[in-house]
Amino acid sequence: MAETNQRNAYGKTLVELCRENKNIVALDADLGGSTMGKMVEIEPGMEERHIEMGIAEANMISTAGGLARVGKIPFCSSFAVFTAGRAFDQIRQSIAIGKLNVKICGSSAGCSDFGDGATHQSVDDIAYMRVIPNMSVFVPADANETVAVIKYMASHEGPMYMRVNRNPYDNVTPEGAEFVPGEPVVLKEGTDVAVFACGIMVIKALEAAKALEGKISVKVVNVRSIKPLNRESVIDIAKSVKGCVTAEEHSIIGGLGGAISEALRLERVPVEFVGINDRFGSSAHNYKDILDYLGLTSDHIVEAVEKINSL
Amino acid sequence: MAYSEELIRSLKEKGQVLRRDCIKCIGVGVAGHVGGSCSSADLVAALYFHKMKVDPKNPEWEERDYFLLSKGHVAILQYAALAEKGYFPVEDLPHCKDIGFYLQGHPHLGIPGIEAGTGSLGQGLSLGSGMAIGLKMDGKPNRVYVLVGDGEMDEGQIWEAAMSSSAKKLDNLCAIIDNNGLQAMGVIKDRLPNEPVADKWKAFGWNVIEIDGHNMEEILEALDEAEKFKGAPTAIVAHTVKGKGISFAENQVGYHNRALTQEEFDKAMEELA
Numbered sequence: 251m252a253e254t255n256q257r258n259a260y261g262k263t264l265v266e267l268c269r270e271n272k273n274i275v276a277l278d279a280d281l282g283g284s285t286m287g288k289m290v291e292i293e294p295g296m297e298e299r300h301i302e303m304g305i306a307e308a309n310m311i312s313t314a315g316g317l318a319r320v321g322k323i324p325f326c327s328s329f330a331v332f333t334a335g336r337a338f339d340q341i342r343q344s345i346a347i348g349k350l351n352v353k354i355c356g357s358s359a360g361c362s363d364f365g366d367g368a369t370h371q372s373v374d375d376i377a378y379m380r381v382i383p384n385m386s387v388f389v390p391a392d393a394n395e396t397v398a399v400i401k402y403m404a405s406h407e408g409p410m411y412m413r414v415n416r417n418p419y420d421n422v423t424p425e426g427a428e429f430v431p432g433e434p435v436v437l438k439e440g441t442d443v444a445v446f447a448c449g450i451m452v453i454k455a456l457e458a459a460k461a462l463e464g465k466i467s468v469k470v471v472n473v474r475s476i477k478p479l480n481r482e483s484v485i486d487i488a489k490s491v492k493g494c495v496t497a498e499e500h501s502i503i504g505g506l507g508g509a510i511s512e513a514l515r516l517e518r519v520p521v522e523f524v525g526i527n528d529r530f531g532s533s534a535h536n537y538k539d540i541l542d543y544l545g546l547t548s549d550h551i552v553e554a555v556e557k558i559n560s561l
Numbered sequence: 562m563a564y565s566e567e568l569i570r571s572l573k574e575k576g577q578v579l580r581r582d583c584i585k586c587i588g589v590g591v592a593g594h595v596g597g598s599c600s601s602a603d604l605v606a607a608l609y610f611h612k613m614k615v616d617p618k619n620p621e622w623e624e625r626d627y628f629l630l631s632k633g634h635v636a637i638l639q640y641a642a643l644a645e646k647g648y649f650p651v652e653d654l655p656h657c658k659d660i661g662f663y664l665q666g667h668p669h670l671g672i673p674g675i676e677a678g679t680g681s682l683g684q685g686l687s688l689g690s691g692m693a694i695g696l697k698m699d700g701k702p703n704r705v706y707v708l709v710g711d712g713e714m715d716e717g718q719i720w721e722a723a724m725s726s727s728a729k730k731l732d733n734l735c736a737i738i739d740n741n742g743l744q745a746m747g748v749i750k751d752r753l754p755n756e757p758v759a760d761k762w763k764a765f766g767w768n769v770i771e772i773d774g775h776n777m778e779e780i781l782e783a784l785d786e787a788e789k790f791k792g793a794p795t796a797i798v799a800h801t802v803k804g805k806g807i808s809f810a811e812n813q814v815g816y817h818n819r820a821l822t823q824e825e826f827d828k829a830m831e832e833l834a
Contacts, residue, residue: 275698304724308683308718309687312691313690313691315687315691316689316692316693317691319688319692340684340687340718343679344678344684344688347669347670
């Protein structure tokens with residue numbers, strides 16, 4: 251049975267990739283037990299391929315740059331707030347300017363680390379990473395897609411950032427499907443409103459589409475590649491409907507909503523955002539509560555779709 | 562004496578050549594990093610013209626040693642060394658900072674002989690540490706040298722890299738501290754005092770060698786000793802003079818990044834002749 255937890259999918263695939271390619275190494279900053287980078291460390295014969303960097307993310311990222319320069323393919327993992335956030339300048343200078351072949355995993359991304367509160371919840375990592383020239387930014391919709399994305403990252407050159415959710419939920423994409431960066435994928439056809447979603451909001455968008463069946467025809471689009479993003483494909487989808495909604499577990503500033511709006515900047519297409527409204531997260535006792543609290547539910551998508559449909 | 566007089570003389574002269582190249586390139590009326598280029602010049606000359614295995618005709622030669630300028634603001638010094646070594650024409654140096662030209666204000670990948678981008682301080686030692694880890698994993702004998710500024714030691718990442726490099730026992734890594742005592746806006750001991758520098762590196766598990774960073778014999782001995790030392794990375798704490806070789810700039814904070822007048826330029830070139 252397919253894995254439903256993105257972190258487990260990440261760790262297991264990383265072990266497989268290490269076996270296939272002797273140049274792949276996994277770096278962690280004392281959170282390998284959460285990122286599942288530790289799976290490499292505990293795999294018999296793979297111990298040396300896991301490089302523990304201690305609680306020092308800035309050093310981890312620049313060290314990875316050095317490793318890449320001598321032919322290694324480093325996967326650096328920590329919580330998204332500590333890779334994209336804390337090590338931003340190291341990603342920018344040590345990695346991105348020189349286009350070094352470093353892969354960065356922003357684990358426990360969005361509000362998926364519900365208990366730890368605002369300090370540990372990345373409401374802004376997509377924006378940070380997307381704005382850096384030469385960086386690619388991928389947000390898999392589920393565990394199946396996580397496998398496809400990490401395989402792509404391991405076999406293609408260049409700096410790449412991948413966002414990984416902490417909690418299990420049902421797969422919405424098929425096991426073993428190919429990952430093509432740049433292309434949004436239509437998961438469900440519809441003729442009235444298109445919902446561009448990423449990460450956990452893809453499954454919420456599918457739920458919203460189902461709830462609106464018979465009333466509004468909703469097209470659900472999985473934007474697993476935030477950057478690159480094929481502008482023509484976004485325009486074609488937007489023009490096939492009356493308007494669009496974006497849905498992301500991220501600030502409405504600078505993330506998926508920003509990327510889609512930029513792509514549509516010369517089009518006469520209304521776009522509404524479902525996302526985190528310029529605020530930090532909060533501790534919660536479970537994942538559902540924090541998503542409800544921040545307005546990241548299928549009901550919020552339904553509301554936004556209805557608003558666009560009634561324009 | 563383990564080194565011939567001829568070798569010492571020629572390397573000292575190379576240091577002066579590099580200083581002259583820097584001043585020529587900085588020119589008159591436009592700010593340039595005079596002070597830190599001159600303090601590091603003898604160290605860089607010893608590395609490129611004696612110690613390091615490099616091939617200017619094949620900058621990506623697999624067996625090369627690596628040099629990283631963590632104090633990336635003295636890029637012009639490294640460019641001068643690379644040009645004098647034959648990586649690219651010396652005539653290109655004055656075009657440094659021209660829009661779109663390959664010699665940018667700070668080192669970046671793509672310039673022949675440059676191993677990593679630096680400029681935002683504190684990152685070069687980590688980059689060098691990563692190279693050293695990778696080379697060790699592959700059982701390769703290449704060495705990695707990183708030139709770190711003493712002002713740059715304000716950056717916390719230097720100490721993260723100091724810890725991880727000793728934890729990983731990177732005896733193929735050598736940090737050289739250009740310990741000139743000044744930073745952009747003042748005297749280090751009056752701002753964030755960093756002494757005892759040598760003891761700090763020792764406490765972080767490094768093999769430490771203290772030298773006069775303008776005494777070529779001491780520089781060469783330290784580099785050889787660093788190569789022989791096994792089980793830990795080596796930090797060479799090189800006591801230097803900021804602005805070395807230019808009387809009016811020596812130990813002067815104001816010449817960190819300064820535009821020279823025509824008179825200053827002429828005097829500097831005369832003194833460095």
